Amino acid sequence: MKSEVLERIRAVRRASQVLRAGAWRAAEAEDRVVLDADARYRRRIVMTGERGWTFLLDLPEATALRDGDGLLLDDGAIVAVIAKPEPLIEIAAPRTAEQTAVMARLAWHLGNRHTEVEIAGKKLRMRRDHVLEEMLTGLGAVLTPIEAPFEPERGAYEHRHVEGGGHG
Numbered sequence: 001m002k003s004e005v006l007e008r009i010r011a012v013r014r015a016s017q018v019l020r021a022g023a024w025r026a027a028e029a030e031d032r033v034v035l036d037a038d039a040r041y042r043r044r045i046v047m048t049g050e051r052g053w054t055f056l057l058d059l060p061e062a063t064a065l066r067d068g069d070g071l072l073l074d075d076g077a078i079v080a081v082i083a084k085p086e087p088l089i090e091i092a093a094p095r096t097a098e099q100t101a102v103m104a105r106l107a108w109h110l111g112n113r114h115t116e117v118e119i120a121g122k123k124l125r126m127r128r129d130h131v132l133e134e135m136l137t138g139l140g141a142v143l144t145p146i147e148a149p150f151e152p153e154r155g156a157y158e159h160r161h162v163e164g165g166g167h168g
Contacts, residue, residue, distance in 0.1 A: 012046065013055040014074045021068030029070060029080035036084045037116070037150040040065040049079050064154045083149030089133055090144040091124040102140050109139060116152035125150065 031049030043062040048054045055073055065071075067083035093102035107124060110117050115132060118125040126132065127150065133143055 013053070013077070014058050015047075015055050015071035015079065016058050016060075016074070017072040018059065018063060018065060019070035019072055019078065021066055021070075024070045024078060026068065026070075026080060028078050030077045032080040032082050033071075034082045034084045035065070036086050037152055040081065040083065041154070047079075053077075053079060055079065066151065067149050083151065085147045086150045087128045088118075088125045088146050088148055088150055089128055089136075090120065090146050091126065091136060092122070092142045092144070094140060094142055106136060106139055106141050109135065116150075118150055118152050126152075 031051040031053040033047050033049050041062060041064050042057055043059050045057050046054065047057055055071070057071065065081045067081065069081040070078040071081060072078055091106060093099045093106065096102070103122070103124075107117070110124065110126065110132070113132070115126055115129075125146075125148070128145070136143060
């Protein structure tokens with residue numbers, strides 16, 4: 001029984017390199033995985049693509065996978081990473097002379113609560129959270145519910161060493 005399990009593990013394809021979006025041709029992908037932001041921050045996990053390909057993601061360290069990245073399998077095949085749209089809230093400051101100061105204050109309050117945030121131009125995005133939304137509204141934010149891929153900032157201490165894009 002134990003040898004059968006080991007044989008199955010050995011037979012699974014392995015992805016140990018990330019090809020960053022733009023460093024490979026998306027038409028070369030033989031399968032794709034559609035993942036939310038949490039599922040795109042991984043080091044080691046068995047994944048199954050939409051076409052049924054099962055493989056082991058086996059990276060040297062936890063890595064933030066981005067929409068359009070490719071996972072290079074040990075046999076040379078590539079699996080595309082697609083960011084799954086999620087329910088988000090887009091955060092903006094009202095158009096006033098104090099707009100910059102209001103945005104800085106909003107960002108500070110979210111950071112103080114260790115909230116994952118994406119910077120999207122002059123706006124911020126976060127996952128829907130009614131308590132934080134109420135706080136932001138009270139601080140003068142203009143909130144717009146959206147559904148979009150979420151690419152949160154991973155922080156100053158994240159170290160990523162991957163093929164096809166260097167540090168990110």
